[in-house]
Amino acid sequence: MPPQKIIIDTDPGVDDILALLLALSSSADELQVLLISLTFGNIDIQNVLRNTVAMFHVLELEREWRAQNGKKLGYETLAVHPPIVAVGAEGPLEGELLMADYFHGIDGLGGVHTTAPHFTPQNSWAHLFDREAQLEAGETRKRHVPKNFRPSILPAHREMLRVLREEEEGTVTIVAVGPLTNLALAAEEDLDTFLRAKEVVVMGGTIDMEGNCTPVAEFNHYACAYSAARIYALTSPSPQSTLPPSRSGFTLPTFPSTKRLNLVLFPLDITTMHLLPQITFSDAATPLGEAGSPLANWCSHFIAATYRKMEVLHKDAAGGRRVQDVHLSLHDPMCIYYILTRDDPGWRWRRDRDVRVDATGQWTRGMCVVDRRTRRAVGKEEELVVGDFDRWLHAGFGNRVQQVVGSPEGAEGALGGWLVWRVFGC
Template sequence: MAPKKIIIDTDPGIDDILALLLALSSKPEELEVLLISLTFGNIEVKNCLRNVVSMFHILEREMQWRRDNGKPEGYGTLRAFRPVVAVGAEDPLEDQKMLADYFHGTDGLGGIHASVSPSSHSQHCVGASFDPAVDPEGIQPVQTGAVGDHSFIPSKLPAHKEILRALRANEPDTVTLVAVGPLTNLALAAAEDPETFLRVKEVVVMGGAINEPGNVTPVGEFNAYADAVAAARVFALTSPSPNSTLPITTSPLLPPYPENLSRQLTLRLFPLDITLRHNLSRGQFREAVTPLLAAGSPLAEWVDAFMGHTFRTLERLHPGHVGDAAELSMHDPVCVWYAMTSEDPKWAPSANSPEDIRIETQGQWSRGMCVIDRRSRHKIEGDEESSSDHGLWLSSRAGNRIMRMDASPAEATFGQIMIDRMFG
């Protein structure tokens, strides 16, 4: 059976790096990562790029260390397929930029680049390989011998164009797009060529909060808050009438969608409601990594450096998260795990799915809020707004159609599954 094909749109970040490691640790018959597209979010996009290049360098060292010590190399999909890496949005479409460096550190990995430097070569690779002035037309692999030349292909195209290129190059309904950062790259791709964007099998989104509080405001989850306009535009493509839920905007880069699109987007939303139930404890991590540190694993050393920062930050921000019982929610890795195991019947959406979930873009206190209609009202036929239904919430031919995920096959054991995969 052919491997599943995925694109990961990400803002690495701590749990983003764990999500990438989970994906790349797959067997080649399980998964092919076509593209890693980078966006601002947790940190500035230039630091996201540095983290990804560093990760590939560490993985090369790790696989060599495993070979030298007679261990299985692991990371089969990385050895079989070289993903493209593309740099994308530096800023949100319209909102004021907000980063999450208060949690992830200014470099996204708890200051790791100041203490554990994978290689001075990696900085040269970042600067030279992704310089659009060198080759503005597209992809060029780095020269043999440079960091990462066995692991990834740097692209000169902006990430949203690279997303469209990957979707054109593959048959419709064969590529899953896993979006675990702000949705800016996706919104730009959809605005430029909505029909090509709709070739995607499904979009898996980590974002939003439905019945849980937000994590950056009382109602706002970070990814939805960081670019609410982008999220609202991507969500709108799930509607039979996408323009019925588009946010108000004056940007010429964000025109209305064509009236007669060929299909609706399938979007599976992983809000805080489900991701907060998938955790990795400090005790689980310590037990797994301690013998590997003693044995000299480069990957264990690298991950331990930024995870140590993470657990200390948890202790500072959240009372009760102390010692081995402290738990880090695996928001982004659980989305990758879904893409890898989506055929498992234990994955289940909410009973009300598909739901009309819309992202608030204008509110002073409610930016990024997932708005749903909690009224018990009869649906209204037609697509004309009435005095009793401002916003077309009751129309059977308007509103979004979001598959909100609510159950997984590995809620209690996911942290251990992820660690076992990463460290093999």
């Protein structure tokens, strides 16, 4: 069978980097990462780009180190199919800009560019993503193209549309683990092409848990609530019924009645429970780092900083008492894990769930709103319940989201070890 083809839309970010590493460590017949489209989110877009380029730089050093030490090179799909990298949205469609530097650090990776500057490439790579600089460079630019990725001068949402247009319809999955701004821009520009995607796998939102950004909202959906609301609306038989009002004039073209977006949702409800324990990471990374692995050393800097941050947060929550066991929730890697194991019968969903994202509330921006009222069936038609003045339960209205509610048996405890094994080759 040919490899699964994916686009990863991301805002690295600690767990975003782990998700990227997990995807790129796949074999060439498992996965082909066609495009990594970058968006603001955990940090500003320039730091997002620097973190991504640094990751590719470290992976090149890692494969050289493994070759010199007689180890299996790994990262086969990266070697066979170098992905395109494109820079996208710098801020939300509407509303104020919010970043998660309070958790991920001022550079998005726990200060790694300061604590381990030898792993950060010089700024000579920045011109690769600048159209004017590329035109001025002319033929000399070919000498500076990196080995393991292909930089694009197109905006990320246009590169996304180009990939979807060129690949066979229904063969490319978009894995979105940041704010959904790039996706919303792509849908606005060319909806028919955007809907050629096989599915959109989203890490975002929270259904029955508290939020991690506000009491009711998860960070990705809060960061650009308008884009989340619009992408969710594309799952509806009547998208206009759930589209939020726009102050900026952002609109979607007439929706083709025969086509709807297949959206698979990984909310905090499931991602929070899948963990990378500190001991699991250190047992794998420490000996590799001591042996000279660039990847293990690089990751150790920002993941150790993340564990320290979590110790502080847990200590504050525990009234000043030190917490012994610290774990990192694998929010974004869960989506890649799903792609790699989608045929496992252990995956469980709540199908066609009417989940809507509040884009305009003063206190509820980014909140996932779910109607939990019971439908009253009358023959083959659904009767509206008394008091349902906004027709939430009407058969032709509302969104149709596939919410993931269960993973293969044992995944909650084993995913961290599996990720470490795949990423570090141990």
